[in-house]
Amino acid sequence: MKRLNMYLDKLFEDLPSSEQTVKVKEEITRDLEEKVADLIEEGKTEEDAVNKVIVEFGDIEEIKREMDLPQNTFNRKRELARINFSFSIWGSALIIALVVFINFYYTPHIIWFIYPAFAISWWPLSMFYHLRRKRLEKEL
Known part of the structure:
Protein backbone atom coordinates (compact mmCIF):
# COMPACT_ATOMS: atom_id res chain seq x y z
CA MET A 1 0.00 0.00 0.00
CA PRO A 70 -7.69 27.05 -13.14
CA GLN A 71 -5.85 25.53 -16.08
CA ASN A 72 -2.63 27.42 -15.35
CA THR A 73 -2.25 25.56 -12.04
CA PHE A 74 -1.02 22.42 -13.77
CA ASN A 75 1.65 24.09 -15.86
CA ARG A 76 2.77 26.69 -13.32
CA LYS A 77 6.05 24.99 -12.46
CA ARG A 78 6.86 24.47 -16.11
CA GLU A 79 6.06 28.09 -16.95
CA LEU A 80 8.26 29.28 -14.10
CA ALA A 81 11.08 27.13 -15.44
CA ARG A 82 10.53 28.69 -18.90
CA ILE A 83 10.64 32.20 -17.45
CA ASN A 84 13.82 31.39 -15.54
CA PHE A 85 15.39 30.03 -18.72
CA SER A 86 14.48 33.16 -20.71
CA PHE A 87 15.76 35.42 -17.97
CA SER A 88 19.03 33.50 -17.79
CA ILE A 89 19.56 33.82 -21.56
CA TRP A 90 18.91 37.56 -21.59
CA GLY A 91 20.86 38.17 -18.38
CA SER A 92 23.89 36.21 -19.50
CA ALA A 93 23.82 37.88 -22.94
CA LEU A 94 23.83 41.33 -21.32
CA ILE A 95 26.62 40.41 -18.91
CA ILE A 96 28.71 38.93 -21.72
CA ALA A 97 28.11 42.07 -23.82
CA LEU A 98 29.30 44.20 -20.90
CA VAL A 99 32.42 42.07 -20.48
CA VAL A 100 33.16 42.28 -24.23
CA PHE A 101 32.76 46.07 -24.11
CA ILE A 102 35.06 46.38 -21.09
CA ASN A 103 37.62 44.11 -22.76
CA PHE A 104 37.77 46.04 -26.06
CA TYR A 105 37.47 49.48 -24.49
CA TYR A 106 40.17 49.14 -21.83
CA THR A 107 42.46 46.39 -23.15
CA PRO A 108 41.90 45.92 -26.89
CA HIS A 109 45.28 44.27 -27.39
CA ILE A 110 44.43 41.38 -24.98
CA ILE A 111 41.36 39.23 -25.56
CA TRP A 112 40.28 37.98 -22.15
CA PHE A 113 36.46 38.21 -22.36
CA ILE A 114 36.26 34.57 -23.46
CA TYR A 115 37.00 33.29 -19.95
CA PRO A 116 34.17 35.06 -18.09
CA ALA A 117 31.85 34.49 -21.08
CA PHE A 118 32.44 30.75 -20.79
CA ALA A 119 31.70 30.84 -17.06
CA ILE A 120 28.57 32.95 -17.54
CA SER A 121 27.24 30.63 -20.26
CA TRP A 122 26.75 27.89 -17.64
CA TRP A 123 23.83 29.82 -16.15
CA PRO A 124 21.47 29.36 -19.15
CA LEU A 125 22.75 25.83 -19.65
CA SER A 126 21.74 24.90 -16.11
CA MET A 127 18.33 26.55 -16.60
CA PHE A 128 17.86 24.61 -19.85
CA TYR A 129 18.62 21.38 -17.99
CA HIS A 130 16.10 22.34 -15.31
CA LEU A 131 13.42 23.10 -17.94
CA ARG A 132 14.12 19.85 -19.76
CA ARG A 133 13.86 17.90 -16.50
CA LYS A 134 10.47 19.51 -15.75
CA ARG A 135 9.21 18.43 -19.19
CA LEU A 136 10.40 14.85 -18.66
CA GLU A 137 8.83 14.72 -15.19
CA LYS A 138 5.53 15.88 -16.68
CA GLU A 139 5.66 13.02 -19.22
CA LEU A 140 6.12 10.41 -16.47
Whole structure:
Protein backbone atom coordinates (compact mmCIF):
# COMPACT_ATOMS: atom_id res chain seq x y z
CA MET A 1 0.00 0.00 0.00
CA LYS A 2 2.96 2.29 0.51
CA ARG A 3 3.68 2.18 -3.22
CA LEU A 4 0.07 3.10 -3.95
CA ASN A 5 0.29 6.12 -1.63
CA MET A 6 3.54 7.21 -3.25
CA TYR A 7 1.93 6.92 -6.69
CA LEU A 8 -1.02 9.08 -5.63
CA ASP A 9 1.27 11.64 -3.99
CA LYS A 10 3.15 11.94 -7.28
CA LEU A 11 -0.11 12.41 -9.22
CA PHE A 12 -1.39 15.10 -6.86
CA GLU A 13 1.86 17.05 -6.41
CA ASP A 14 0.98 19.55 -9.18
CA LEU A 15 -2.41 20.37 -7.68
CA PRO A 16 -2.77 23.15 -5.14
CA SER A 17 -3.39 22.06 -1.58
CA SER A 18 -7.07 22.69 -0.93
CA GLU A 19 -9.96 21.03 0.85
CA GLN A 20 -11.37 19.79 -2.45
CA THR A 21 -8.04 18.27 -3.48
CA VAL A 22 -7.66 16.48 -0.15
CA LYS A 23 -11.18 15.05 -0.36
CA VAL A 24 -10.68 13.82 -3.93
CA LYS A 25 -7.33 12.27 -3.02
CA GLU A 26 -8.80 10.51 0.02
CA GLU A 27 -11.69 9.17 -2.07
CA ILE A 28 -9.37 7.87 -4.77
CA THR A 29 -7.08 6.32 -2.15
CA ARG A 30 -10.01 4.57 -0.50
CA ASP A 31 -11.30 3.23 -3.84
CA LEU A 32 -7.90 1.99 -4.95
CA GLU A 33 -7.21 0.32 -1.60
CA GLU A 34 -10.57 -1.46 -1.87
CA LYS A 35 -9.67 -2.69 -5.35
CA VAL A 36 -6.31 -3.93 -4.06
CA ALA A 37 -8.05 -5.75 -1.19
CA ASP A 38 -10.50 -7.36 -3.62
CA LEU A 39 -7.68 -8.53 -5.89
CA ILE A 40 -5.80 -9.97 -2.91
CA GLU A 41 -8.94 -11.89 -1.91
CA GLU A 42 -9.09 -13.28 -5.45
CA GLY A 43 -5.65 -14.78 -4.91
CA LYS A 44 -3.23 -12.18 -6.32
CA THR A 45 -0.17 -11.13 -4.37
CA GLU A 46 -0.16 -7.64 -2.91
CA GLU A 47 2.47 -6.47 -5.37
CA ASP A 48 0.54 -7.79 -8.38
CA ALA A 49 -2.68 -6.27 -7.07
CA VAL A 50 -1.09 -2.84 -6.58
CA ASN A 51 0.50 -2.98 -10.04
CA LYS A 52 -2.80 -3.91 -11.67
CA VAL A 53 -4.68 -1.16 -9.85
CA ILE A 54 -2.10 1.46 -10.84
CA VAL A 55 -2.16 0.39 -14.49
CA GLU A 56 -5.96 0.37 -14.60
CA PHE A 57 -6.21 3.76 -12.89
CA GLY A 58 -4.07 5.49 -15.51
CA ASP A 59 -3.55 9.21 -15.17
CA ILE A 60 -5.41 11.94 -13.37
CA GLU A 61 -5.97 14.46 -16.18
CA GLU A 62 -9.72 13.86 -16.42
CA ILE A 63 -10.11 14.28 -12.66
CA LYS A 64 -8.11 17.52 -12.81
CA ARG A 65 -10.49 18.89 -15.45
CA GLU A 66 -13.52 17.96 -13.34
CA MET A 67 -12.19 19.70 -10.22
CA ASP A 68 -12.83 23.23 -11.57
CA LEU A 69 -9.25 24.35 -11.00
CA PRO A 70 -7.69 27.05 -13.14
CA GLN A 71 -5.85 25.53 -16.08
CA ASN A 72 -2.63 27.42 -15.35
CA THR A 73 -2.25 25.56 -12.04
CA PHE A 74 -1.02 22.42 -13.77
CA ASN A 75 1.65 24.09 -15.86
CA ARG A 76 2.77 26.69 -13.32
CA LYS A 77 6.05 24.99 -12.46
CA ARG A 78 6.86 24.47 -16.11
CA GLU A 79 6.06 28.09 -16.95
CA LEU A 80 8.26 29.28 -14.10
CA ALA A 81 11.08 27.13 -15.44
CA ARG A 82 10.53 28.69 -18.90
CA ILE A 83 10.64 32.20 -17.45
CA ASN A 84 13.82 31.39 -15.54
CA PHE A 85 15.39 30.03 -18.72
CA SER A 86 14.48 33.16 -20.71
CA PHE A 87 15.76 35.42 -17.97
CA SER A 88 19.03 33.50 -17.79
CA ILE A 89 19.56 33.82 -21.56
CA TRP A 90 18.91 37.56 -21.59
CA GLY A 91 20.86 38.17 -18.38
CA SER A 92 23.89 36.21 -19.50
CA ALA A 93 23.82 37.88 -22.94
CA LEU A 94 23.83 41.33 -21.32
CA ILE A 95 26.62 40.41 -18.91
CA ILE A 96 28.71 38.93 -21.72
CA ALA A 97 28.11 42.07 -23.82
CA LEU A 98 29.30 44.20 -20.90
CA VAL A 99 32.42 42.07 -20.48
CA VAL A 100 33.16 42.28 -24.23
CA PHE A 101 32.76 46.07 -24.11
CA ILE A 102 35.06 46.38 -21.09
CA ASN A 103 37.62 44.11 -22.76
CA PHE A 104 37.77 46.04 -26.06
CA TYR A 105 37.47 49.48 -24.49
CA TYR A 106 40.17 49.14 -21.83
CA THR A 107 42.46 46.39 -23.15
CA PRO A 108 41.90 45.92 -26.89
CA HIS A 109 45.28 44.27 -27.39
CA ILE A 110 44.43 41.38 -24.98
CA ILE A 111 41.36 39.23 -25.56
CA TRP A 112 40.28 37.98 -22.15
CA PHE A 113 36.46 38.21 -22.36
CA ILE A 114 36.26 34.57 -23.46
CA TYR A 115 37.00 33.29 -19.95
CA PRO A 116 34.17 35.06 -18.09
CA ALA A 117 31.85 34.49 -21.08
CA PHE A 118 32.44 30.75 -20.79
CA ALA A 119 31.70 30.84 -17.06
CA ILE A 120 28.57 32.95 -17.54
CA SER A 121 27.24 30.63 -20.26
CA TRP A 122 26.75 27.89 -17.64
CA TRP A 123 23.83 29.82 -16.15
CA PRO A 124 21.47 29.36 -19.15
CA LEU A 125 22.75 25.83 -19.65
CA SER A 126 21.74 24.90 -16.11
CA MET A 127 18.33 26.55 -16.60
CA PHE A 128 17.86 24.61 -19.85
CA TYR A 129 18.62 21.38 -17.99
CA HIS A 130 16.10 22.34 -15.31
CA LEU A 131 13.42 23.10 -17.94
CA ARG A 132 14.12 19.85 -19.76
CA ARG A 133 13.86 17.90 -16.50
CA LYS A 134 10.47 19.51 -15.75
CA ARG A 135 9.21 18.43 -19.19
CA LEU A 136 10.40 14.85 -18.66
CA GLU A 137 8.83 14.72 -15.19
CA LYS A 138 5.53 15.88 -16.68
CA GLU A 139 5.66 13.02 -19.22
CA LEU A 140 6.12 10.41 -16.47
